[in-house]
Amino acid sequence: MTVAIEMGRTAAGGAATLDLEELLATRLLVQGNSGSGKSHLLRRLLEQSAPWVQQSIIDPEGDFVTLAERFGHLVIDAEAHTEQGLQLAGERARVHRVSTVLNLEGLDAEGQLRRAAAFLGGLFEVDRAHWYPMLVVVDEAQLFAPAIAGEVSDEARKLSLGAMTNLMCRGRKRGLAGVIATQRLAKLAKNVAAEASNFLMGRTFLDIDMARAADLLGMERRQAEAFRDLERGHFMALGPALSRRPLSLRVGDTETHARTAIPRLTPLPGAMLEDAHAVILAAPPPEAARPQRRAPPPPPPDLLSQLMAASPTTAESRAEALEALPSPEELAHRRARLDRILSALLADPEAGFRAIGVLYQDFLVRCRIEGLGSGAPDLNAFRRMLTRARAGISAEMAGEDIWQDVAARSAVLPEDMQGIFMMIAGAARAGLPCPSDTAIARAYGTRSAGRARRVLSYIEEQGLIVCQLDGTGRRIVTLVELAWATAPGDPNAESEVRA
Ligand SMILES: Nc1ncnc2c1ncn2[C@@H]1O[C@H](COP(=O)(O)OP(=O)(O)O)[C@@H](O)[C@H]1O
Ligand SMILES: [Mg+2]
Structure with missing residues (x-):
């Protein structure tokens, strides 16, 4: 053939x-x-x-x-x-x-x-x-x-x-x-x-x-x-x-794209992959039962590998054993994986306009595919992750004191506006230009630039930010008290889709 x-x-x-x-x-x-x-x-x-x-x-x-x-x-x-x-x-x-x-x-x-x-x-x-x-x-x-x-x-x-x-x-x-x-x-x-x-x-x-x-x-x-x-x-x-x-x-062209590009993907049904995962990655059988080939180096004697070695033979029970005793590294690793799944989800330009329930379902399917079924956050935790992700704040940054401070300030705003405030804070902190109306609209889950401007005015009325235009019509937003300011940014710019 x-x-x-x-x-x-x-x-x-x-x-x-x-x-x-x-x-x-x-x-x-x-x-x-x-x-x-x-x-x-x-x-x-x-x-x-x-x-x-x-x-x-x-x-x-x-x-x-x-x-x-x-x-x-x-x-x-x-x-x-x-x-x-x-x-x-x-x-x-x-x-x-x-x-x-x-x-x-x-x-x-x-x-x-x-x-x-x-x-x-x-x-x-x-x-x-x-x-x-x-x-x-x-x-x-x-x-x-x-x-x-x-x-x-x-x-x-x-x-x-x-x-x-x-x-x-x-x-x-x-x-x-x-x-x-x-x-x-x-x-x-x-x-x-x-x-x-x-x-x-x-x-x-x-x-x-x-x-x-x-x-x-x-x-x-x-x-x-x-x-x-x-x-x-x-x-x-x-x-x-x-x-x-x-x-x-x-x-020629490809049907799929690297994660950083815009994907046009539809997830497969979780069941088929879950099965494959269980079959391929089930816990190894007891050592004695396996003929030894070239001796692999022994795993380092850290907590994780001790648990693996001592674990019973099913993937589930091993997962449970790990669940019981997650180390800080394990937790950070899981957070990073959840973040990755979320950003893959948000890479779809339409993601910003989907209802949270739909996004959450999609997120759960992806978590299952990645073998994180039991570690998936509940809807409320997912909502917080989403706000953070739309604001461009990583899990790591979110743990920093200064961000806890920003998050505390944003608490006076309705929940859906908190992400916008965080997004602007993120740009100011990094010395980046003020996000355009389109970018703000997208993060807010709307296509309307007018609505984005109204959200900004509302946040300004609450005394959290001050918006100014420079001589060329570019917008600068200063965060009150923190005294961080964004670089000037064109409010009418077409924004890049964030990966
Ligand atoms: N034949 C092609 N048609 C369209 N885009 C391409 C083509 N080859 C590469 N690109 C794009 O160029 C960029 C770099 O390509 P990549 O394959 O990552 O390069 P490399 O692996 O050699 O560093 C990517 O964004 C990729 O999508
Ligand atoms: Mg390459």
């Missing part, structure tokens, strides 16, 4: 395709400087191939978690699991053929390398009966297969480099097709890069990277100069799955 994935358009306007079957056998290396469009390209490839092949993404920045909602990938927050747990999750993902995103966001470099290595190890070492083909996409691959020792420990680097070498050099027999992207070819371990037979080269500035690219492609170095002038989203393709001779292509 031949499956041709359309990656985009050639300069001549024809379809630029990628032969998926061939890709599985010959792997792919994507290189291009930051902003050249690599992650977009990977996303296009993942979306187009999702119906055909199981996928796993090693995602250092949490860019790809949005694939979950449209394509059903299971998001694994690496931070929340031990290396042993992740190795097991990798094996189970193959056994049950579930596509996954390993979200490594929030971990330090050492933690990212160790956990990625553990998960890749699980994919690699699964029993022969489960060697079905799958794509393993590694974004920012130079982090996981660095050419030279960096700031991480030797051990972590060796584990990760070993896993990447297995993926690219020995993975084929086991059905693993490595797709790796890097912004700096010169920083990527040579043996890992050398195993790819397909290349997509994007904009490249540095001579040393250009020289490496030319070597890999078998081009004259001066021919590779052309990579310097490539526009964002434009790549030079070469390889058995792409084109026999260098072909210039522009990568």
Whole structure:
């Protein structure tokens, strides 16, 4: 069977395709400087191939978690699991053929390398009966297969480099097709890069990277100069799955977007993912029952891992055990995850205009998908979170004394206006321009700029703020008593949608 994935358009306007079957056998290396469009390209490839092949993404920045909602990938927050747990999750993902995103966001470099290595190890070492083909996409691959020792420990680097070498050099027999992207070819371990037979080269500035690219492609170095002038989203393709001779292509659009962009997503029913979560991430069976492979390093003896080790065997009972004794870090982590879910929800430009009940339902579904079902806030707590989020105040900031002070002052206002006051306070505190009428309207949940201006006047009448216009019609708002003032801002500006 031949499956041709359309990656985009050639300069001549024809379809630029990628032969998926061939890709599985010959792997792919994507290189291009930051902003050249690599992650977009990977996303296009993942979306187009999702119906055909199981996928796993090693995602250092949490860019790809949005694939979950449209394509059903299971998001694994690496931070929340031990290396042993992740190795097991990798094996189970193959056994049950579930596509996954390993979200490594929030971990330090050492933690990212160790956990990625553990998960890749699980994919690699699964029993022969489960060697079905799958794509393993590694974004920012130079982090996981660095050419030279960096700031991480030797051990972590060796584990990760070993896993990447297995993926690219020995993975084929086991059905693993490595797709790796890097912004700096010169920083990527040579043996890992050398195993790819397909290349997509994007904009490249540095001579040393250009020289490496030319070597890999078998081009004259001066021919590779052309990579310097490539526009964002434009790549030079070469390889058995792409084109026999260098072909210039522009990568097409994607259905989903990185979390910071405007998503057009509809959440899948929670039930299906919940099941996948339970199957893939259930607590490990007792040690004795598992044949020991390469001995993973013992987890650090902190409270959390002690609890994990001592816990009974179901995910629920472990969750309960943790529930009973949340450490401050645990709480902060949970708050941060809830905040992330909320900001994903608010990234929808329509979110500001939905009834709170509808937003809350959507929020609960997302919490369940993230495995936070029991830790979800009630409606009142959600209302407070929403006010804060619309005002652009993070959970962390909200804990600061000065913000407690601001919140106390805002208490004289009706609840729905408190967020507006906080929003202006936030801008003043950060020395940013005063938010425009549209921005205020959106935060207030209305499309009417007039209404936004009336809210401002009302807050001014309560003696909390003073509004002034400067010589050019830009608005400055000063907070009474706190004596913070915003920078001048155009009241009529079209505002950016806050991510
Ligand atoms: N082919 C394309 N079409 C439209 N937008 C693109 C394309 N390629 C990249 N972009 C946009 O450009 C920005 C940078 O792209 P990204 O893929 O994140 O770059 P990189 O991963 O190489 O740093 C993103 O906002 C992305 O959506
Ligand atoms: Mg990227």
